[in-house]
Amino acid sequence: MYIDIHCHLTGDEYEEIGGTDGAIARARKNGVGRIVCSGFDLQSSYIAADLSARHDDVYFSAGFHPSELKKYQDGDLEKLRALCKNEKCIAVGEIGLDYHFDDNPAPETQRDLFIRQMELADEVGLPVVLHSRDAAAETLQILQSHTQLLKRGGLMHCYSYSPEMVADFAALGLYFSFGGPSTFKNAKKVWESVQRVPYDRILSETDCPYLTPVPFRGTFPNEPKNVKYIVENLALLRNENEKELKKQILDNARRLFFRLK
Secondary structure, three states: OEEEEEEOOOOOOOHHHOHHHHHHHHHHHOOEEEEEEEOOOHHHHHHHHHHHHHOOOEEEEEOOOHHHHHHOOOOHHHHHHHHHOOOOEEEEEEEEEEOOOOOOOOHHHHHHHHHHHHHHHHHHOOOEEEEEEOOHHHHHHHHHHOHHHOOOOEEEOOOOOOHHHHHHHHOOOEEEEEOHHHHOOOOHHHHHHHHHOOHHHEEEOOOOOOOOOOOOOOOOOOOHHHHHHHHHHHHHHHOOOHHHHHHHHHHHHHHHOOOOO
């Protein structure tokens, strides 16, 4: 079966096409056996938890995305801690750094909450799901300086940095997931990164509702059902058997996210 290791089904993007339940049903019809809904703030983490309670094949992660830290309030980390006790919560995330937009929270705020959420993950014994945009060197530096907080590992979701840096992040025990951009025309840097990721560290995601892959690029919203096109393309880029890679991706996901059945 396919797995969408990172998606967002907590908004209203699917209301006109059968709702979130419709998107999950279409994913099942297309061979997707596991879906991980990633929280990006406290509210979305709660919604993701509720979604996982209603669907056996849906899991979730809980955390504050760096762009959403303006919503953070004192006491929210303890609320995240409580969510992490849920047996369907497989990771703390998505967390990290995002310096892309000028109106994002200040870098020092992002760094502080990034490390504090890594500490939370270590305390509760869960992996982390990492978001990093326009912050490659600093993300790597923070991770290298806090390797003691990565005992359960972590995922570089939607990896978009240089192929050369794959080895640096892999040396920390991290895994790598690829989504729609890996299918885009002229995405040569991403293609080379796909080829450099070790066989036992590669994962598949949609990051829906955005980043719809070819052959549906430009369609909104993206859906978990489209992860199969991503896996097919990953196999093509790596010159590997698609059926075998699909199985390996599931094995990799279960190794990293030990609560994933």
